[in-house]
Amino acid sequence: MGKPYRECPRCGAHLDAGEICDCGKKRQDGAAQPREKMKLIAICREVDPETGNIAVYRVGEEMTDRTISLLRDWARNNPGFRYFTLVSARWERFGDVIASILKRRTVTAADVDRIGGIEEL
Secondary structure: OOOOOEEOOOOOOEEOOOOOOOOOOEOOOOOEOOOOOOOEEEEEEEEOOOOOOEEEEEOOOOOOHHHHHHHHHHHHHOOOEEEEEEEHHHHHHHHHHHHHHHOOOOOOHHHHHHHOOOEEO
16 A cells, blocks of 8 residues: 655655645745755653643754663653654644643643644653
């Protein structure tokens, strides 16, 4: 069975049938928008044990098997930390919405599933 999507030859974005990628759109100054190829990134949801404040931020490390394993172990041993993976293009486009959902007091597996395109480690 074939893929349910096609990939943009310029940036690697997954496109639905008939969808046109916006990576070639012109900016206001007339230059083409630069887009890096989609890559896997990690997002951390950290709860401060003393104040209860919740921070959501992008992990700066390159995602490799080793990095994912370390983040998974860290989250398992530190209940205030939860890590999620998604592609960089999704974070760039919907980062504010994703962060607002992850900053809620309680975030269930169903909440994460409703976001779509994001997976908890």
